[in-house]
Amino acid sequence: MSKPKVLFVCLGNICRSPTAEAVFRHKASAAGLDVYIDSAGTGGWHQGDAPDSRAIKAGSQRGYSFAGQSARAVEPEDYRDFDHILAMDRRNLSDLKAETPAEYANKIKLFLSYGQSSESEVPDPYYGGGQGFEQVLDLIEDACEGLIKSLQQTA
Ligand code: 4NP
16 A cells, blocks of 8 residues: 555644644654654634744653644645645544545545543643643654544554
């Protein structure tokens, strides 16, 4: 099978999905998993922006790199090109499902469906304090482990 392609999606592509991209890059590489990874936002307001400085600060403290990331919006081709399109919250999920051609709808899931915690959504940390970014990291790290196991089983 060709290498799987994973797209992480949030609203602005500056906080949650760039964090998921950074964490998953690190963990997939450590697991020896050959995977193509990207992230995008359902909204395009921050197109071209670097990830939020609070996300970079919190993630860097745990050893993750955000190098080379800049925000982009989800594009129509993404539904065709990616194998797994993982939404951070239910609003992202419903926005994606509203846009995707029906034949690709089964690629779209809540990212935390791969996690062990009882949370089903990664809460938007944009308007909150620094602790929100720590919770985002905790949830994302957990779901990345499950995603790696799932991809290893289907590889
Ligand atoms: P994200 O957070 O979806 O995790 O990147 C947000 C970033 C920006 C905005 C909302 C959420 N905003 O409204 O600009």
